[in-house]
Every structure is written in structure tokens, then in C-alpha cells.
Amino acid sequence: MPIDIRGDAARFYDLSPGKPNDIDFYRERIPARDAAVLELGCGTGRVLVPLSAACGYIHGVDASSAMISICEEKLARENVPGNRARVEVGDITDLSLSREFDLIIAPFRVLQNLETDDEVDGLFDTIREHLSSGGKCILNVFNPNRDSDTMRREWVNTEEYSCWETETEGDRVTCHGRNARMDPERMVLYPELTYRRYCDNRLSDEATLKIVMRCYYPDEFERLITGHGFDVVGRLGGYAGEAYGEGPELVITFGGSG
Numbered sequence: 116m117p118i119d120i121r122g123d124a125a126r127f128y129d130l131s132p133g134k135p136n137d138i139d140f141y142r143e144r145i146p147a148r149d150a151a152v153l154e155l156g157c158g159t160g161r162v163l164v165p166l167s168a169a170c171g172y173i174h175g176v177d178a179s180s181a182m183i184s185i186c187e188e189k190l191a192r193e194n195v196p197g198n199r200a201r202v203e204v205g206d207i208t209d210l211s212l213s214r215e216f217d218l219i220i221a222p223f224r225v226l227q228n229l230e231t232d233d234e235v236d237g238l239f240d241t242i243r244e245h246l247s248s249g250g251k252c253i254l255n256v257f258n259p260n261r262d263s264d265t266m267r268r269e270w271v272n273t274e275e276y277s278c279w280e281t282e283t284e285g286d287r288v289t290c291h292g293r294n295a296r297m298d299p300e301r302m303v304l305y306p307e308l309t310y311r312r313y314c315d316n317r318l319s320d321e322a323t324l325k326i327v328m329r330c331y332y333p334d335e336f337e338r339l340i341t342g343h344g345f346d347v348v349g350r351l352g353g354y355a356g357e358a359y360g361e362g363p364e365l366v367i368t369f370g371g372s373g
Contacts, residue, residue: 124324125181127310153216155207156225160186167200175202208237215247239343302330333360345369
């Protein structure tokens, strides 16, 4: 079993105030009350748990066993029965569930965590195998705020910077980032996030998460999807209806090639 890189940091994930306001967006795109939904990279269930009340069945897959454990706890607290929602540890780039889904989603930039072309190809194979006839898939990435040349020159920054700070159960929790390195040829970023918990201003807990974020620009992102044989049916620049390429996100809805 691969190392769970999110294992130590999973307990901090839901404390972040910086999550996108995307749950209503995905809920509104469930095609029917009895629809089957597949979430790739479901994490702690931030999206999956609320969607479980809006569809017939939702299945979540994530590589992190720690994240899946938290998601299972949430489903249990909400009394969601097993015939309405199921989550499991798995590889979204090499997955076979022997069933099809009406909607497939991978919220909050899951695609960008795939470092290699083989992994990206594997994700699209997973989508193709599990998407029902007439079904739709939604993928998103962030819209880079700098052109590629500027990104190559300026992104790396080994100094810590503050991402967010919050309070929970009387403790203070902070998150600091560090732009450790990048692959300038493939435009892959390697940021690090360090979470710290303070009790009475004394450090009581700390975890560092090292992740991969592969950059895609608007035209490149669309070509990635069409190049894998799918038809784009919708494009947005964010969850408030921003124009594609003009908002903070790149959100594309697509289906099987006709």
C-alpha cells in the first residue's frame, strides 16, 4: 500500500477557511433525484456528504485512508445508509467499480494532484469506464494568475508565508505555505503546507503536507479533455458563473464523444 501522504495532515483539512463555495454548484448538476454519482478524490467528504442527500447513490474514492476514515465518520454522524453512500480507499487512475454513474466529479483541483502523463491518462480511462451513456463529468483546476514565463521566474519561494489562521475548541490553528520547488518544463508545482496548533500560545501539534499541483492554462485544459476523446458541453471561470478564463477557477463539464 502506498504511503498516505495526507495521513498526518488529514486532521487539519476541514479547518481551512479557504475551500471553494462549490457544493451548491455540484448539487444543481445532479441530473435526477435517483442519479448515481461518483466522486474521484473525495477526501474527508466535504462535498460527498452533503451531496448524499441529493442523489440516489454516491460513491467516493480517495487514496488517503486517513481522509476516508474522516469521511466515514461524517456519514455515520449524518446517518447516511450504506445503500445511499459508500467510500473506499483506491487509486483514481486505475479503478474499476463494475458500474456506471450519471455524474462524475473531482472537486477542488483533484486533477492537478496527478503528476505524470500516465496518471492523467489513467484518470480519463477511469472516467470513460464509469460514465454512463448520456452522463456528464466535471473537472476543475485553478486558473493560473501569472503567465507561464512569469510563473517559472517567480513561483519558487522557500520562505514560509501565511495561508490562514482559525480557532477551534479554544486553540489557534495556523497554516503556512512554502513554494519549495517546481518542474519548469512540465509546469508542475511542489508546494508544502505546514499546519500548527497552539494551546495557550504553545505549539501542541504540527504536520507538514507536501503536494503536487500541475498547472493548466485555459486553452490547455480544454485541449486535455477533448484530446482524451470527450466533448465539452460547459465551461465556467468559477462557481459564481464567471466567464471561462476570467475567474479564479477553470471548470469544464463534458460527456462522451457523440
